[in-house]
Amino acid sequence: MRVSQLLNPTLREVPAEAEVISHQLMVRAGLIRKSASGFYTYLPLGLRVLRKIEAIVREEMDAKGGQEVLMPIMQPAELWKESGRWEVYGDELFRLKDRHNREFCLGPTHEEIITDLVRNEVRSYKQLPLLLYQIQNKYRDERRPRFGLMRGREFVMKDLYSFDRDEAGLGESYKKMYDAYCRIFSRCGLAYRAVEADAGAIGGTGGTHEFMVLADSGENAVVYCPECNYAANVEKAECRPQVIEDVSPEGQHKLVSTPNVKTIEELSEFLVEPKTALVKSLLYQGDEKLFLVLLRGDRELNEIKLNNALGGFVSLQLASPEAVSTILGCAPGSVGPIEVPAGLLVIADEEVPLMKKAVCGANKADYHFVDTVPSRDFRIDKILDLRMMEPGEACLKCGVPLKEARGIEVGQVFKLGTKYSKALGATFLDLNGEEKFCVMGCYGVGVSRSIAATIEQNHDDNGIIWPMPIAPYQCIVVPVSTKDALVVETADKLYLELKRLGVEVVLDDRDERAGVKFKDADLVGYPIRVTIGSKTLANGQVELRERKTGETKLVLVEEVAGQVKTIIEKALKY
Amino acid sequence: MRVSQLLNPTLREVPAEAEVISHQLMVRAGLIRKSASGFYTYLPLGLRVLRKIEAIVREEMDAKGGQEVLMPIMQPAELWKESGRWEVYGDELFRLKDRHNREFCLGPTHEEIITDLVRNEVRSYKQLPLLLYQIQNKYRDERRPRFGLMRGREFVMKDLYSFDRDEAGLGESYKKMYDAYCRIFSRCGLAYRAVEADAGAIGGTGGTHEFMVLADSGENAVVYCPECNYAANVEKAECRPQVIEDVSPEGQHKLVSTPNVKTIEELSEFLVEPKTALVKSLLYQGDEKLFLVLLRGDRELNEIKLNNALGGFVSLQLASPEAVSTILGCAPGSVGPIEVPAGLLVIADEEVPLMKKAVCGANKADYHFVDTVPSRDFRIDKILDLRMMEPGEACLKCGVPLKEARGIEVGQVFKLGTKYSKALGATFLDLNGEEKFCVMGCYGVGVSRSIAATIEQNHDDNGIIWPMPIAPYQCIVVPVSTKDALVVETADKLYLELKRLGVEVVLDDRDERAGVKFKDADLVGYPIRVTIGSKTLANGQVELRERKTGETKLVLVEEVAGQVKTIIEKALKY
Structure with a gap:
């Protein structure tokens, strides 16, 4: 073409x-x-x-x-x-x-x-x-x-x-x-x-x-x-549940005042406790049904796991503040797992019952429970893998940190x-x-x-870098001048020779400056560019350039088609 | 396959x-x-x-x-x-x-x-x-x-x-x-x-x-x-207008009684005149516009020509009996071109003004005009080629009868x-x-x-007869028995050999009676069938059959693939 x-x-x-x-x-x-x-x-x-x-x-x-x-x-x-x-x-x-x-x-x-x-x-x-x-x-x-x-x-x-x-x-x-x-x-x-x-x-x-x-x-x-x-x-x-070394409290959990503390971050800061020692409590609504979800404070809920585990709701989302207030008598930021209504399903991520000691919401504004022992103090109806994987965690199969x-x-x-x-x-x-x-x-x-x-996956600042097997054409032949008859003729011959060899090739025969042609060739991303210029042609040579590496070399005119063919064959081998 | x-x-x-x-x-x-x-x-x-x-x-x-x-x-x-x-x-x-x-x-x-x-x-x-x-x-x-x-x-x-x-x-x-x-x-x-x-x-x-x-x-x-x-x-x-030899009447046209005569056929019979001596008058409606169309009695109107000639209406059809009655004061079967309202466009097929003498409707029930001379008695606003071509007419370019x-x-x-x-x-x-x-x-x-x-275009009572270039597969190999090991093995080998030669081939390896396989092969219409049976194989031969001609011949096993390939190449040559 x-x-x-x-x-x-x-x-x-x-x-x-x-x-x-x-x-x-x-x-x-x-x-x-x-x-x-x-x-x-x-x-x-x-x-x-x-x-x-x-x-x-x-x-x-x-x-x-x-x-x-x-x-x-x-x-x-x-x-x-x-x-x-x-x-x-x-x-x-x-x-x-x-x-x-x-x-x-x-x-x-x-x-x-x-x-x-x-x-x-x-x-x-x-x-x-x-x-x-x-x-x-x-x-x-x-x-x-x-x-x-x-x-x-x-x-x-x-x-x-x-x-x-x-x-x-x-x-x-x-x-x-x-x-x-x-x-x-x-x-x-x-x-x-x-x-x-x-x-x-x-x-x-x-x-x-x-x-x-x-x-x-x-x-x-x-x-x-x-x-x-x-x-x-x-x-x-x-996910593989992670165990945090800690010591369980001997006494009962205690209600503590946490004025204006609403988020996990604020709670961690206020009590000077790591997030791993907190429990996140979320009231969820799946279609018409409500349930309480518990996670360690440093974890994110994976809603897809949650929905799959519960059998697949059409709609699954955090319950509205109104629903939280009706069921638990508090705002969403105060939700906790202790003394919740008997009919409310409580679902915990695997890590929650492994916590030795935890802080959680008290279903009461400006208060939290400290010194809870989840396995002792929470009613947990289901224990599931519910959290988002984090990079660096151990592979479930071989224990190596995941990327x-x-x-x-x-x-x-x-x-x-x-x-x-x-x-x-x-x-x-x-x-x-x-x-x-x-x-x-x-x-x-x-x-x-x-x-x-x-x-x-395959581009740079100049344009596309096609993998050879799916490039629109494999090679572009660029005569840098349309005035130099030898350049034009050599480009034409080379183009026809490459076609004969079965190479998918275009000839940039436009009357444009070399710079424009090079920019377009890089932008479109032809894997191989063969450039024919007056100077190198005086030595019987043309320039062969691979888009991917940017590598350029001078090749004898009579050898270039063969080399192009070889590069392509190598790139198509699978 | x-x-x-x-x-x-x-x-x-x-x-x-x-x-x-x-x-x-x-x-x-x-x-x-x-x-x-x-x-x-x-x-x-x-x-x-x-x-x-x-x-x-x-x-x-x-x-x-x-x-x-x-x-x-x-x-x-x-x-x-x-x-x-x-x-x-x-x-x-x-x-x-x-x-x-x-x-x-x-x-x-x-x-x-x-x-x-x-x-x-x-x-x-x-x-x-x-x-x-x-x-x-x-x-x-x-x-x-x-x-x-x-x-x-x-x-x-x-x-x-x-x-x-x-x-x-x-x-x-x-x-x-x-x-x-x-x-x-x-x-x-x-x-x-x-x-x-x-x-x-x-x-x-x-x-x-x-x-x-x-x-x-x-x-x-x-x-x-x-x-x-x-x-x-x-x-x-x-169409090339056809001239009917006839003699024009010298006197004026005359009104004659034609009781209960409504169609051209009835008129021809009643007056004992050939249809070529009658004029067919049709009131047409194109979108909102009405016009009168005249044709020789033996001709059919080509509505597409009419519509093209008039510039293209979205809707073009015979005027309703009500419209005919309003404009011409009669039923559609009595319409004629004489003394029509001045505003009504009269369009005649080329043949009409060439008629020496004609019978036409009189816009009055049970009457027709005889001895009219269209070129003398009709107001014709446009003369056009409006009729359907009939097989056997002369070619407009060379005069030979058309088919x-x-x-x-x-x-x-x-x-x-x-x-x-x-x-x-x-x-x-x-x-x-x-x-x-x-x-x-x-x-x-x-x-x-x-x-x-x-x-x-390409079928017979048994099924499809594909032209080679667009056949789903070019050849089917049919072993007539799945019990005879030599038959099965020969068919398999032949199938693979044909594939190697680039022939598009299927192997009917189903455990079905030969009759069923033959019927299906004919129905699907594979251009070439190679049949392998115990009897001919004893002589080292298989049967080669072309779907199109039904020709069958016995060919040596080792020669059949080459012959199949030759038939295909010949058929694909263009």
């Missing part, structure tokens, strides 16, 4: 609305343009990256026995009503009606459609396992679309659904997909981690992993063990079990002629989001 | 709701499944065909300098309001609102989005011409979705938009696309015709051609000249001119620094419809 003919409008300025670097660079490098909030057009170079990721995903799905299908984007409401999701999905679902007033939605995911297909087509265990996937636009009406392709309303996903005879089969399918995902992100040239994660709203309880591209700008916090292979989303990370990283979620693998097959009646006859429900898994890759994640 | 693992549910019975053969066969051969009226899932084999057609389209677009982009499916209403189409598009447009109550539609076409892109990115004539295309789902809320992929509500199209500096540039882009379309349909192995067509609702007046796959079941009638290259949709076909065929529209090329660039303000600075509007064209291929059209 000649750059003069390529629709690749680059920008020097940072677009005002682009908050994150990947969004800025995708617009500046001419990869995408916005058509409405959360909706983008892929320009030629952006689409090439998308297609390359799709191709890698497709190869790896096929290698595991995946069969590609293509389901409708518009889905009839009936199926969503059958699965029960029509009512609960909420505002993120784009809904519409046809001319006959029938309800549809634009698919954010395709469990209903694929389960409907399988219930109609699968009769016998002989037809299982079945791994069906598609690569397609998905829709989610985000309250606040932002970050370009990172959180759009129309985005490209690969979604695969596995149908197995039993849990063991699901385990195998899950393993296949887990392995395929590792290959996909490795092949894309990304640094990533597969982390244990929370199943969230999609349901299923059999386990799930998220694939995180590591980048400082990531929305997710991840902890990982540098020693063993353990890694988890902090939302999910299991923290930020990650962008680009994939997730899920064990769904029989949730959808039961709701829609997707059954098969097993070896003994008995009717069984298909055991399902679902597995997503955010294809368009992977582009953004790649850029978050 | 092994058939035992392939999701390819074939059916023996014809599905009740499938009216046309392509729909029946696509369901029976396990290519698609319906998810809702007008919405389909492509199963693995159906998707392979779709992808093959897409690949051919993509290659031909790229070869003409087309640049692939990907635009959003969901389009903001604002752009459609700017172009003026939001109000006029009607019920076929799927409309929806987001959570903030902003209006969107699902794109049936992308003129607005692409023109918006170009107005933002193109500044100079140096950036033109620009040929931008995408291959993507389109949406049309058909009143009555039917015929499977032929008339669905969600379908795959390739749409290319050309932007040129002037009409001459548009002419070149149009020619490029016309040529590319010829190559596409030829490469797909289809018998087709490019026909002159009507521009319809999409607008633009510069000319348009439709690409029709010829098939008896086609919804469109096409006339073509067997001598020169003229071909046209009958809607568009220009008629039925066609399925699979592509259309359009000269849009400046309709959208003016509405949205897509301008550029020309060589002299003057601001000009981009001159546009648009060019569509119905990718998913092409699958159905191919089947309509």
Whole structure:
């Protein structure tokens, strides 16, 4: 491709609305343009990256026995009503009606459609396992679309659904997909981690992993063990309770005056006690139900763990000051676990009963109890792991201090079990002629989001640094002058030679200054730049530069194509 | 691929709701499944065909300098309001609102989005011409979705938009696309015709051609000249007026009683006059305007010609009996052109003023005028070509009798001119620094419809007969027995050898009777079948059969893969 003919409008300025670097660079490098909030057009170079990721995903799905299908984007409401999701999905679902007033939605995911297909087509265990996937636009009406392709309303996903005879089969399918995902992100040239994660709203309880591209700008916090292979989303990370050396008081707990002390920080300061000696008491409301949550004073509550442990509320939040006042007769800052109403469920993090001595709220303004012994003085109904993991804590598996990283979620693998097959009646006859429900898994890759994640991880001040396997083109040939006939001719020849060798190459034949061409080449992020200038050409040489390292060397004209080819082949090897 | 693992549910019975053969066969051969009226899932084999057609389209677009982009499916209403189409598009447009109550539609076409892109990115004539295309789902809320992929509500199209500096540039882009379309349909192995067509609702007046796959079941009638290259949709076909030898009456026309005569047939019979001696008079209503249309009695009115000639009404139809009565004081069956109100526009088909003598209505029940001379007795305000072409008429270009065929529209090329660039303000600075509007064209291929059209044209009683270039797989290897170890082993080896040679091959390794396998192979329509049976294998031979011709021959095992490869290469050559 000649750059003069390529629709690749680059920008020097940072677009005002682009908050994150990947969004800025995708617009500046001419990869995408916005058509409405959360909706983008892929320009030629952006689409090439998308297609390359799709191709890698497709190869790896096929290698595991995946069969590609293509389901409708518009889905009839009936199926969503059958699965029960029509009512609960909420505002993120784009809904519409046809001319006959029938309800549809634009698919954010395709469990209903694929389960409907399988219930109609699968009769016998002989037809299982079945791994069906598609690569397609998905829709989610985000309250606040932002970050370009990172959180759009129309985005490209690969979604695969596995149908197995039993849990063991699901385990195998899950393993296949887990392995395929590792290959996909490795092949894309990304640094990533597969982390244990929370199943969230999609349901299923059999386990799930998220694939995180590591980048400082990531929305997710991840902890990982540098020693063993353990890694988890902090939302999910299991904690090992920490024991604080201390001595229990012999006498009863005492009420002490703590005027105007409301927060844990103020309490710690007022009583000159470390936060590890305090108990944090939080009255929570899950849907209609209230309960008291206890944590050590230095810990943060992990609401996702709390919600999972209690069976999953649609809404879970701190109880209102009014509710606190009604139940405990005090303000939220004074809540404590002693002498609470008999019907109020008290849930403690594992660390609380291990505390030898603790200060806690007294359900009375300006007072606290000191010298309590939680295991002696508190009524605790449930003991659970409820806190947020902190970096530096010991790995639950091997004891080594964990590290923290930020990650962008680009994939997730899920064990769904029989949730959808039961709701829609997707059954098969097993070896003994008995009717069984298909055991399902679902597995997503955010294809368009992977582009953004790649850029978050691979850029510098000058622009994007594409990993070779997903670069829009592998090489750019830049004649520094359009006046010097030999330079122009050499560039042309080299361009054609590289094409012949199968290199994906563009020729910057624009009548622009060399500086402009270099800036654009760096911005777009072509992995290899070959520069042809009059001076070096006098010695029969051109300049070969790798974007990633910035390394530059002079190479004989007749050798450069071969060297480019070698660099590419090495970079594509997996 | 092994058939035992392939999701390819074939059916023996014809599905009740499938009216046309392509729909029946696509369901029976396990290519698609319906998810809702007008919405389909492509199963693995159906998707392979779709992808093959897409690949051919993509290659031909790229070869003409087309640049692939990907635009959003969901389009903001604002752009459609700017172009003026939001109000006029009607019920076929799927409309929806987001959570903030902003209006969107699902794109049936992308003129607005692409023109918006170009107005933002193109500044100079140096950036033109620009040929931008995408291959993507389109949406049309058909009143009555039917015929499977032929008339669905969600379908795959390739749409290319050309932007040129002037009409001459548009002419070149149009020619490029016309040529590319010829190559596409030829490469797909289809018998087709490019026909002159009507521009319809999409607008633009510069000319348009439709690409029709010829098939008896086609919804469109096409006339073509067997001598020169003229071909046209009958809607568009220009007619040469036919002169009937006759003698004009010398005296005035006379009123004659024609009791109970209402139709042309009845009139011809009652007066013992050929229909060619009668004049048909029709009062028409275009939007709010009324006018009288005259045709020779044996002719049919072509409403599309009429509407185009009058500048394009949103609604054009026969006036109601009430309107006829109000204007002409009679019933529709008595309408005639003599002594009509001065304000009523009278439009005659070219043949009418050439009639030497004519019978016509008298605007009075049970009477007609005879011995009229249209050129003498009728007030005619406009003379136009208004009639439907009939097969057997002389070609306007070379005089040879035209033939008629039925066609399925699979592509259309359009000269849009400046309709959208003016509405949205897509301008550029020309060589002299003057601001000009981009001159546009648009060019569509119905990718998913092409699958159905191919089947309509290529099938027999046993199933589909795929042209090699778009067959889901090129070859099927069928071991007739799963008990005979040598048969099984030979089939397996052959399957692997064919794969090694790059042949797209499936192995029917199912434990089924040979008859079932043969029936499925014919139904799905694999172009080549290699059958391995115990008897012939005793002589070292297998059977090679071509689906299209039904020709069967015995070939030595060691030679068959080479022969398969040769047949395929020959069939793919273009």
